[in-house]
Amino acid sequence: MxxxxxxxxxxxxxxxxxxxxxxxxxxxxxxxxxxxxxxxxxxxxxxxxxxxxxxxxxxxxxxxxxxxxxxxxxxxxxxxxxxxxxxxxxxxxxxxxxxxxxxxxxxxxxxxxxxxxxxxxxxxxxxxxxxxxxxxxxxxxxxxxxxxxxxxxxxxxxxxxxxxxxxxxxQAREINNPMEAGGSGESHEPPPQLASLNAFDIISLSSGFDLGGLFGDVYKKQESKFTSRKPASEIISKLEEVARGLKMKIRKQEAGLFKLEGAKEGRKGRLLIDAEIFEVAETFHLVEVKKCNGDTMEYRKLVEEDLRPALADIVWVWQGEKEEEELVLQG
Incomplete structure (x- = not known):
């Protein structure tokens, strides 16, 4: 200052x-x-x-x-x-x-x-x-x-x-804590109870109410959001499939929160990503992907080159895409 x-x-x-x-x-x-x-x-x-x-x-x-x-x-x-x-x-x-x-x-x-x-x-x-x-x-x-x-x-x-x-x-910690060792994709347990969004949460997602700009570009580079019309079980299965494909560990948490861990050491340690599923309606969900640890540039590259193409089957629209399309049409 x-x-x-x-x-x-x-x-x-x-x-x-x-x-x-x-x-x-x-x-x-x-x-x-x-x-x-x-x-x-x-x-x-x-x-x-x-x-x-x-x-x-x-x-x-x-x-x-x-x-x-x-x-x-x-x-x-x-x-x-x-x-x-x-x-x-x-x-x-x-x-x-x-x-x-x-x-x-x-x-x-x-x-x-x-x-x-x-x-x-x-x-x-x-x-x-x-x-x-x-x-x-x-x-x-x-x-x-x-x-x-x-x-x-x-x-x-x-x-x-x-x-x-x-x-x-x-690995020893994961063996001693089965909750951390989850992510094999073979569990037949019912899908977790997801966090729901109320009207105020939905309004806050509007670009006009987004306060991320106050924290500069770094804030925006560390998280992404997308909406999906698929049921929660299909979103969860897809996240597990993509994590296995990218050789990332996935740890299930409560209320639809998944923690993804990169397989290799990056410039700032292993990349840790939170993927949280929010329920808007029974067949309409919001998924927030956020970097928790690691290099921001490596995170952005993973999202743009790996996650976005791999999740294309379940994504309705990524945050910001509609605004970009409107700008292109206006241009």
């Missing part, structure tokens, strides 16, 4: 403080270290995908929230994609000396031992995972042409190892 004389920044409060303070108090377990690394890689990769380069990543600029989730802060030295030169590189030296890229400082002291980063040799603490050491050597390669890329980091054995353990824990 801003006035004529002041600018106000409203930021999330990170109760856990700096990662630097936590790691200086003592060693962290491999599991915790992997979690921070996983979140950091995804955060930096997300920034790069939007043409933003932080250039001052260090433990002091990595904050922790109350749930011990990593937050990247202090983008004061960031550069935009247009700052690159013809060779596709940023040539301005900046950042904190102890954390600058390896091509600027080819010889540094790591853990009290002089190391030649160019040869990928440095001493690690006792018990340091060999796979993690191998990955760090590739990340510290001073040659930017042979240095490991972000996509290859995600394919490395140590990164995949932690991801595998994460998935196993998720």
């Amino acid at each position: 801003a006035t004529k004389t002041k600018i106000y920044l409203i930021l999330e409060y990170c109760k856990g403080g700096e990662l630097f303070d936590k790691i200086t108090k003592g060693k962290v377990s491999e599991r915790v270290a992997w979690k921070y690394f996983y979140q950091l890689v995804n955060a930096v990769d997300f920034c790069h995908s939007r043409g933003i380069y932080h250039r001052d990543i260090k433990p002091e600029n990595l904050l922790l929230d109350e749930n011990d989730n990593l937050k990247v802060s202090d983008f004061g030295l960031s550069a935009l994609a247009e700052s690159k030169r013809e060779d596709g590189l940023l040539h301005t030296a900046c950042g904190t000396h102890a954390y600058v890229c390896p091509e600027i400082v080819n010889r540094q002291a790591y853990d009290g031992t002089k190391a030649d980063i160019g040869k990928g040799q440095f001493k690690c603490p006792r018990g340091f995972p060999v796979e993690a050491k191998r990955l760090l050597c590739k990340m510290l390669d001073p040659n930017h042409e042979t240095r490991i890329t972000m996509s290859r980091i995600k394919e490395s054995s140590w990164f995949r190892k932690g991801l595998h353990l994460k998935h196993k824990k998720q």
Whole structure:
């Protein structure tokens, strides 16, 4: 927010403080270290995908929230994609000396031992995972042409190892909680009791009463709605069929709410989508599709390229289509 004389920044409060303070108090377990690394890689990769380069990543600029989730802060030295030169590189030296890229400082002291980063040799603490050491050597390669890329980091054995353990824990939770493991499409239980819409709900769906514009384009990009003249059972069956086709997990909730989970890790973690069915009349329903987690661009691509074509059999009209048709006719 801003006035004529002041600018106000409203930021999330990170109760856990700096990662630097936590790691200086003592060693962290491999599991915790992997979690921070996983979140950091995804955060930096997300920034790069939007043409933003932080250039001052260090433990002091990595904050922790109350749930011990990593937050990247202090983008004061960031550069935009247009700052690159013809060779596709940023040539301005900046950042904190102890954390600058390896091509600027080819010889540094790591853990009290002089190391030649160019040869990928440095001493690690006792018990340091060999796979993690191998990955760090590739990340510290001073040659930017042979240095490991972000996509290859995600394919490395140590990164995949932690991801595998994460998935196993998720599967264990689903086994212990049958409600979460639902979605095989073979259940013969009666369809759930759907939430109904009253007259005021229907009026609020009118574009003239839509307040989404107050929150900008991002709000609109994170949800879609469509109406259907099909019975609820057919809509539910179609959602389950499409989810299986896209290799997404589907978890049934109460009152016609379905939670879809992407099969792969995206730029901001797994894509999580809520699909909720509302009953207007016995054979007239409204379905709201909304992103709950993951990358907005990946969500929009999934909706436009996969969900919309796959759901064509049950959709009467998607929200906004009639307005677009009217504009075309008027044009």
